[in-house]
Amino acid sequence: MKIYIITDMEGISGICNEAQVKREMPQYVEGQRLLSGDVNAAIAGAFEGGATEVLVSDAHGSGFNFILEQMDPHATYERPNGGLDFMPGLDDSFDGLFCIGYHAMAGTLNGFLDHTQSSASWFNYWVNGRRTGELGQCGLWAGSYGVPMLLVTGDRAACDEAHDFFGEIETVSVKQGIGRQYARCTHPEATRISIREAARRSLSLIGKARPYRVQEPLTLRLEFYRSDMADSVALRPGTRRINARTVERVVDNPRLLLSI
Numbered sequence: 001m002k003i004y005i006i007t008d009m010e011g012i013s014g015i016c017n018e019a020q021v022k023r024e025m026p027q028y029v030e031g032q033r034l035l036s037g038d039v040n041a042a043i044a045g046a047f048e049g050g051a052t053e054v055l056v057s058d059a060h061g062s063g064f065n066f067i068l069e070q071m072d073p074h075a076t077y078e079r080p081n082g083g084l085d086f087m088p089g090l091d092d093s094f095d096g097l098f099c100i101g102y103h104a105m106a107g108t109l110n111g112f113l114d115h116t117q118s119s120a121s122w123f124n125y126w127v128n129g130r131r132t133g134e135l136g137q138c139g140l141w142a143g144s145y146g147v148p149m150l151l152v153t154g155d156r157a158a159c160d161e162a163h164d165f166f167g168e169i170e171t172v173s174v175k176q177g178i179g180r181q182y183a184r185c186t187h188p189e190a191t192r193i194s195i196r197e198a199a200r201r202s203l204s205l206i207g208k209a210r211p212y213r214v215q216e217p218l219t220l221r222l223e224f225y226r227s228d229m230a231d232s233v234a235l236r237p238g239t240r241r242i243n244a245r246t247v248e249r250v251v252d253n254p255r256l257l258l259s260i
């Protein structure tokens, strides 16, 4: 059985300050160490559950967050291939997807560091009329290969969102957001045990969990923070201007869901 793991940082155990996810800040090194703890726990649980191969995408920012020597040597590692292809090694040979260290979509109450792609410019994003965040995007991408979401870890709000989109999958809430900028964290030693156990259990969902799919073609709609952010995007062929801040585009394939 093959498991693909995509990772982010905002929803990693013990990360309770935005400085820990920003490369230019001194606290980022601590964030990297905490990241490796959660990801290694998920990898270990996957193998305990019966995985024979685990491929991990280092996907926070543009990648390069892992210190490979800190990572479990039984897995293989990659990172997004440019802005649009965030799980380059995923294909239909995989049996399940884990999202580790995730956050809720932009505009979620008490979602720690909630955002969808760019916290600087994306205000709202919809797929076929449903407001969607990065978890939904990951689910759609994997679903296009017939690969189901099995496990999501992150703050409480991310776990709630995961159940809204994917039903009864495994989730591990590692912190409670207090507004956007603060979080009350469970100790990482405790959450790593929970992540490992949930990862192991999640492999029993293979064959039962349904891949997340929506009607194709997909109508993508993006509302920017300011109208000038939509001005240049609206000029691209195939893009429709909905209003000053909002553009829409129809794509055939879920793997084009960021091409707006």
Ligand SMILES: [Zn+2]
Pocket: 008, 009, 010, 059, 060, 061
């Ligand atoms: Zn991130």
